[in-house]
Amino acid sequence: MDHMTHTFQIDGAEIMARIEALAEISETPTGLTRRYLTEEHRRANNLVAGWMRDSGMQVREDAVGNIIGRYEGNPPGASAVMVGSHLDTVVSAGKYDGALGVLTAISCVQALCDRGIRLPFAIEVIGFADEEGVRFSSTFLGSRAVAGTFDRSILDRRDAEGISMAEAMHRFGLDPELIGEAARRRDEVLGYLEVHIEQGPVLENESLPVGTVTTITGACRLEVIIEGIAGHAGTVPMSLRCDALATAGECVLAIEALAKGFGQTVATVGQLSVEPGAINVIPGRVRFTVDIRAATDEARNQMLAAVHERVEEIVHQRRAASTIEVSHDANNVACTPSLMEAIDRAIEANGWRALRLPSGAGHDGSAMASITDIGMIFVRCKDGVSHNPDERITHEDAAVGANVLLHVLRHFKDHNALSHT
Amino acid sequence: MDHMTHTFQIDGAEIMARIEALAEISETPTGLTRRYLTEEHRRANNLVAGWMRDSGMQVREDAVGNIIGRYEGNPPGASAVMVGSHLDTVVSAGKYDGALGVLTAISCVQALCDRGIRLPFAIEVIGFADEEGVRFSSTFLGSRAVAGTFDRSILDRRDAEGISMAEAMHRFGLDPELIGEAARRRDEVLGYLEVHIEQGPVLENESLPVGTVTTITGACRLEVIIEGIAGHAGTVPMSLRCDALATAGECVLAIEALAKGFGQTVATVGQLSVEPGAINVIPGRVRFTVDIRAATDEARNQMLAAVHERVEEIVHQRRAASTIEVSHDANNVACTPSLMEAIDRAIEANGWRALRLPSGAGHDGSAMASITDIGMIFVRCKDGVSHNPDERITHEDAAVGANVLLHVLRHFKDHNALSHT
Numbered sequence: 001m002d003h004m005t006h007t008f009q010i011d012g013a014e015i016m017a018r019i020e021a022l023a024e025i026s027e028t029p030t031g032l033t034r035r036y037l038t039e040e041h042r043r044a045n046n047l048v049a050g051w052m053r054d055s056g057m058q059v060r061e062d063a064v065g066n067i068i069g070r071y072e073g074n075p076p077g078a079s080a081v082m083v084g085s086h087l088d089t090v091v092s093a094g095k096y097d098g099a100l101g102v103l104t105a106i107s108c109v110q111a112l113c114d115r116g117i118r119l120p121f122a123i124e125v126i127g128f129a130d131e132e133g134v135r136f137s138s139t140f141l142g143s144r145a146v147a148g149t150f151d152r153s154i155l156d157r158r159d160a161e162g163i164s165m166a167e168a169m170h171r172f173g174l175d176p177e178l179i180g181e182a183a184r185r186r187d188e189v190l191g192y193l194e195v196h197i198e199q200g201p202v203l204e205n206e207s208l209p210v211g212t213v214t215t216i217t218g219a220c221r222l223e224v225i226i227e228g229i230a231g232h233a234g235t236v237p238m239s240l241r242c243d244a245l246a247t248a249g250e251c252v253l254a255i256e257a258l259a260k261g262f263g264q265t266v267a268t269v270g271q272l273s274v275e276p277g278a279i280n281v282i283p284g285r286v287r288f289t290v291d292i293r294a295a296t297d298e299a300r301n302q303m304l305a306a307v308h309e310r311v312e313e314i315v316h317q318r319r320a321a322s323t324i325e326v327s328h329d330a331n332n333v334a335c336t337p338s339l340m341e342a343i344d345r346a347i348e349a350n351g352w353r354a355l356r357l358p359s360g361a362g363h364d365g366s367a368m369a370s371i372t373d374i375g376m377i378f379v380r381c382k383d384g385v386s387h388n389p390d391e392r393i394t395h396e397d398a399a400v401g402a403n404v405l406l407h408v409l410r411h412f413k414d415h416n417a418l419s420h421t
Numbered sequence: 422m423d424h425m426t427h428t429f430q431i432d433g434a435e436i437m438a439r440i441e442a443l444a445e446i447s448e449t450p451t452g453l454t455r456r457y458l459t460e461e462h463r464r465a466n467n468l469v470a471g472w473m474r475d476s477g478m479q480v481r482e483d484a485v486g487n488i489i490g491r492y493e494g495n496p497p498g499a500s501a502v503m504v505g506s507h508l509d510t511v512v513s514a515g516k517y518d519g520a521l522g523v524l525t526a527i528s529c530v531q532a533l534c535d536r537g538i539r540l541p542f543a544i545e546v547i548g549f550a551d552e553e554g555v556r557f558s559s560t561f562l563g564s565r566a567v568a569g570t571f572d573r574s575i576l577d578r579r580d581a582e583g584i585s586m587a588e589a590m591h592r593f594g595l596d597p598e599l600i601g602e603a604a605r606r607r608d609e610v611l612g613y614l615e616v617h618i619e620q621g622p623v624l625e626n627e628s629l630p631v632g633t634v635t636t637i638t639g640a641c642r643l644e645v646i647i648e649g650i651a652g653h654a655g656t657v658p659m660s661l662r663c664d665a666l667a668t669a670g671e672c673v674l675a676i677e678a679l680a681k682g683f684g685q686t687v688a689t690v691g692q693l694s695v696e697p698g699a700i701n702v703i704p705g706r707v708r709f710t711v712d713i714r715a716a717t718d719e720a721r722n723q724m725l726a727a728v729h730e731r732v733e734e735i736v737h738q739r740r741a742a743s744t745i746e747v748s749h750d751a752n753n754v755a756c757t758p759s760l761m762e763a764i765d766r767a768i769e770a771n772g773w774r775a776l777r778l779p780s781g782a783g784h785d786g787s788a789m790a791s792i793t794d795i796g797m798i799f800v801r802c803k804d805g806v807s808h809n810p811d812e813r814i815t816h817e818d819a820a821v822g823a824n825v826l827l828h829v830l831r832h833f834k835d836h837n838a839l840s841h842t
Contacts, residue, residue, distance in 0.1 A: 091697035092651065092705075134699050200656035217655060221700060230513065232807040233689035233712045234638060235621035235781035238681045245690055246677045249670035256667045260659045268654035269666055270700045272693065276512035278555050279642060279691045279710045281808045284513075289700045291654045360656035387653040387702045 010111050010406060012399030018103045022047060022087075023095040031092040031389055036130035036141060037065060037168040044087045048127050051106050056113030057125065063182040064145035065129035065174055071109045074118035081412055082124045082184075082372070083108070083193045083405065086131030086142060086364060094391020096197045100379060100398065102127040104195045108406045121190055123409060128364050135159045135168075137223070137289070137327050143364035147371045148183035155179075184371065191339060192368040193408060195377045195401045197393055201384030202357045209397040210404055211355040212343040213335050213376035216366040218297060220304050221328035222290040224251065224311060227321040230276060230284025245274055245283035247320045254310045255290060258303065264295040265303050266360070289327075293360060297331045333366040339375030339408075346407035347377075350400060361386075377404050431532050431827060433820035439524045443468060443508075444516040452513040452810055457551035457562060458486060458589040465508045469548050472527050477534035478546065484603040485566035486550035486595055492530045495539035502833055503545045503605075503793070504529070504614045504826065507552030507563060507785060515812020517618045521800060521819065523548040525616045529827045542611055544830060549785050556580045556589075558644070558710075558748050564788035569604030576600075605792065612760060613789040614829060616798045616822045618814055622805030623778045630818040631825055632776040633764040634756050634797035637787040639718060641725050642749035643711040645672065645732060648742040651697060651705025666695055666704035668741045675731045676711060679724065685716040686724050687781070710748075714781060718752045754787040760796030760829075767828035768798075771821060782807075798825050 025043045027033045034040045045067040049059045052069030059069045067087070070080065085101025105125040112119070128142030136157045144150045155166040155176050166176040198204075203211050228244030252269045259267035272288040290307060294300035308324060315322040344354035357378065365374040379401040382392035446464045448454045455461045466488040470480045473490030480490045488508070491501065506522025526546040533540070549563030557578045565571045576587040576597050587597040619625075624632050649665030673690045680688035693709040711728060715721035729745060736743040765775035778799065786795040800822040803813035 090702050091699045092702075132699070132701065134701075137700055139701075198656075199653045219655065219701075230809045232620045232782055232809075233691060234640065234687065234714045234783065235619075235805065235807065236687070238677070238687055243677070243689075245693060246673055249673035252667055252670035253674065256659070256664070266655065266657070266659055268664075268701070268703055270654060270695070270702050270704060271698050272666060272695050274691070274693050276808075277692050278512045278553070278808070279558060280553065280555075280560075280640075280689070280712050281511050281513075281691050282689055283691060284809070291701050293655045361653055362655065384656065385652060386656065387697075387699070388651045388705070 008111060008115065010107050010399060010402040012395040012402065015100070015103045015107050015398045015402060016395050018051060019095050019099050022099050022103070032089055032095060033091045033093060034087070034089045035135040036088050037135070037172040041065065041088065041129065042172065045127065048087065048102060052125060055106050055110035057109060062145070063174060063178045064142055064150070065172060066142045066146065066182065067127040069106070069125045071113065071123045072118065073121045078121045079188055079190050080122035080124040081190045081193065081409065082126055082368070083409070084126035084128060085194050085196055086128040088130050088132050088134070090132050090134055090387045092389060094386055094388055096381065096391050096393050097199065097386055098131060100197055100393065100401070101195045104398070104402045104405055107402050108409060111406060119409065119412070121412065131364050133328070136165050139328060139362060140364060140367040143367035145179055145182035146184055147367045149367060149370055150179055152179070186371050189372040190412070191373040191375065192365060193375050193405060194363060194365050195379060195405050196363060197381040197386060197391070198378040199361050199381060199384065199386035203355070203378060203380035204382070204384060206355055208352060208355050209380050209400040210347055210352065211357045211378045212340050212347065213359050213378055214340065214356045215335065215358045216333045216363050216376070217293050217358060217360050218300060218330040218332045218366070219328065219362050220292045220300055220326060222307065223325045223327050224288050224290060225323045226251070226286045226315060228284055231282040233280040233282055236282060241282055242319050243282050244286040244320060247315060247318045248272065248286040248288055250314045251311050252288070254314060255307055258306050258310060262294070262299060262303050265293070265299055267292045267303065267307065330362065330366060333369045335365070335375055336373035339373055342408050342411060343375050343377055343404065346404045346411070349407050350403050352400065375408065377401055429532060429536065431528050431820060431823040433816040433823065436521070436524045436528050436819045436823060437816050439472060440516050440520050443520050443524070453510055453516060454512045454514060455508070455510045456556040457509050458556070458593045462486065462509065462550065463593065466548065469508065469523060473546060476527050476531035478530060483566070484595060484599045485563055485571065486593060487563045487567065487603065488548040490527070490546045492534065492544045493539065494541055494543045499542045500609055500611050501543035501545040502611045502614065502830065503547055503789070504830070505547035505549060506615050506617055507549040509551045509553050509555070511553050511555055511808045513810060515807055515809055517802065517812050517814050518620065518807055519552060521618055521814065521822070522616045525819070525823045525826055528823050529830060532827060540830065540833070542833065552785050554749070557586050560749060560783060561785060561788040564785035566600055566603035567605055568788045568791045570788060570791055571600055573600070607792050610793040611833070612794040612796065613786060614796050614826060615784060615786050616800060616826050617784060618802040618807060618812070619799040620782050620802060620805065620807035624776070624799060624801035625803070625805060627776055629773060629776050630801050630821040631768055631773065632778045632799045633761050633768065634780050634799055635761065635777045636756065636779040637754045637784050637797070638714050638779060638781050639721060639751040639753045639787070640749065640783055641713045641721055641747060643728065644746045644748050645709050645711060646744045647672070647707045647736060649705055652703040654701040654703055657703060662703055663740050664703050665707040665741060668736060668739045669693065669707040669709055671735045672732050673709070675735060676728055679727050679731060683715070683720060683724050686714070686720055688713045688724065688728065751783065751787060754790045756786070756796055757794035760794055763829050763832060764796050764798055764825065767825045767832070770828050771824050773821065796829065798822055
């Protein structure tokens with residue numbers, strides 16, 4: 001048993017209370033929805049900035065809207081271990097997805113600050129501005145800007161109200177021309193650590209509060225448009241119709257069947273809209289999205305090709321037309337072996353068995369991996385439910401997650417020395 | 422050959438020019454959308470009212486928002502033949518659906534007025550305020566109010582923006598409490614005549630400009646809600662999902678297959694919306710509509726029962742939940758035999774073969790039939806396309822429609838004497 005681990009312990013209560021406070025900030029009166037560059041994003045950044053300052057950090061908002069609190073090490077001005085997660089949410093989200101990681105990191109810094117402990121490196125807690133990609137259909141906007149891999153073409157992309165990302169940045173008080181300034185140099189960053197809810201059932205099945213992530217699964221996202229022929233619902237015989245929604249419905253079922261057949265692969269049609277969308281008009285145009293993830297990059301690419309082929313087959317059979325655009329494609333990303341070991345040791349030091357598991361969900365770490373080492377700690381969530389208001393974790397598990405992260409941080413120099421020698 | 426018919430002829434040019442002018446009034450910058458009680462409804466009523474006045478009519482707006490122009494007969498104050506159609510449109514509509522009937526009626530009155538001809542009855546031209554039912558998912562609001570069969574529960578129904586019909590009426594300057602005042606007494610109305618585009622391919626196939634409608638097909642409309650379980654698109658295995666959209670997709674295909682199997686039956690899923698509707702969230706809830714029409718009331722009711730049964734089967738198999746609500750159900754309505762004969766004769770007097778055909782679309786006549794005799798004249802439209810910006814008719818066919826209507830009006834006394842003796 002490590003002596004340092006037991007000198008102090010973080011209680012989960014403060015993390016849980018802050019998660020509740022943060023979840024009050026929603027675009028919708030019921031449910032939790034907080035998208036990138038909204039008024040609620042501004043309020044969330046302000047609230048989190050206050051907690052960062054209370055924990056001894058200097059706070060700044062970067063050029064893409066990430067909120068960053070820096071806790072100096074000894075000596076001041078040293079390179080930093082970055083720790084965080086995202087502050088945006090999906091539509092009708094759970095409270096813990098993203099928020100847990102940011103608030104856990106703040107509590108760790110607070111624990112150090114309260115005891116006047118300075119580590120030989122800085123800690124930067126980051127609340128990423130956009131990870132879910134709900135508003136502009138492109139994920140990891142915050143972490144990609146930090147990693148210097150932000151794709152400027154996304155600035156022209158428009159949200160459902162027709163506002164481009166560049167316009168939304170201006171309204172938020174940011175200058176899209178300066179987005180490159182959010183990028184960090186490799187030598188400024190020693191590593192990236194993130195605590196996140198598992199969003200799956202593995203830890204619960206194993207009766208473990210936390211686990212060590214091995215891989216962050218990539219995802220491919222498609223935007224499909226089906227063009228049929230609109231017409232009067234009462235006068236066009238069934239045999240003469242070219243119904244865009246019936247065509248899309250057949251695609252939805254075919255994609256589901258393909259994913260079932262592939263194994264260790266999931267595919268989801270999450271958005272679907274119908275034009276003109278009148279009760280008595282045969283749909284002339286349908287737009288839908290597909291999200292594909294698999295255990296390996298190869299499997300994902302095979303599934304992508306199969307979806308393409310099947311959709312085109314269906315569209316051809318129904319004499320409709322289609323366009324299929326890949327809006328996002330990210331490979332699987334492996335966590336850094338030495339950080340996985342450090343997390344395993346921290347879990348064991350906290351009295352639990354170290355379990356390694358892959359992440360089916362994407363995370364900011366997959367973007368951060370292009371500039372630094374990454375490590376992720378998963379926290380058990382109830383029934384594996386996430387992206388849903390029923391998302392739940394316990395106070396006790398939040399505390400274990402925080403204490404494991406604190407242990408990793410306090411021993412980070414050992415890891416760093418180890419991994420670079 | 423009838424001497425009177427050839428004393429004067431209506432040219433289609435004015436009707437076509439007015440259709441273009443009316444089509445400029447749209448809620449959307451491109452395409453034509455003009456829903457009930459919108460600012461565009463107000464502008465359309467004003468424009469049409471001006472044309473009515475120019476044609477010698479006294480104009481009033483009734484309690485539901487219909488615009489009515491009265492051309493007195495000799496003696497003044499006599500009962501009226503009502504002639505018209507609707508001024509609202511579907512979303513992304515054609516220009517002729519509805520508008521043709523109102524503007525043809527105005528041109529007929531103008532032809533009489535220009536020559537100082539007074540008939541032994543009044544003519545009232547009516548532009549119905551809502552026939553399509555797009556805004557409040559309930560059709561024939563205008564003609565039902567006139568027929569005294571308006572269902573007051575619809576006043577509480579809300580549009581997509583959450584505005585109730587009662588609120589929308591207030592904003593438009595109408596008092597929902599007074600809606601009963603739009604109802605006409607049977608003895609005030611001698612009959613209802615309507616010119617409308619066919620919205621189907623029959624007349625074009627027969628190379629005829631116009632035809633006599635025999636029956637207005639009823640329709641049944643359903644609102645279906647499918648409840649699945651929302652979840653993370655990356656972490657929930659396919660085998661554990663309860664995807665509301667995949668369930669709805671299966672329903673859409675099953676409804677299509679049922680309608681194909683029934684014969685002389687059509688079913689359309691025209692609206693479908695997904696919640697939460699995020700690219701990376703498994704859909705938890707889907708709402709869709711079904712519109713069912715058939716050659717007979719019996720066939721429509723059988724199809725309705727089959728859709729109910731099939732949707733519930735699919736939902737049960739997928740461990741989802743559903744609610745199915747009938748939002749509208751109207752039986753087929755037969756046109757009045759003596760008016761069909763009068764229209765046949767008018768078509769022949771104009772030099773064409775009289776063809777009788779049913780209407781697959783619903784029309785205001787089906788509501789008007791509950792207080793008076795009804796007759797409908799169909800005008801050929803290109804490729805049978807309607808509820809679509811590609812809807813087209815020719816100048817020449819518009820003229821034939823107008824001259825047939827004028828003939829029926831000028832001989833209406835004969836019909837009336839005939840039918841009531």
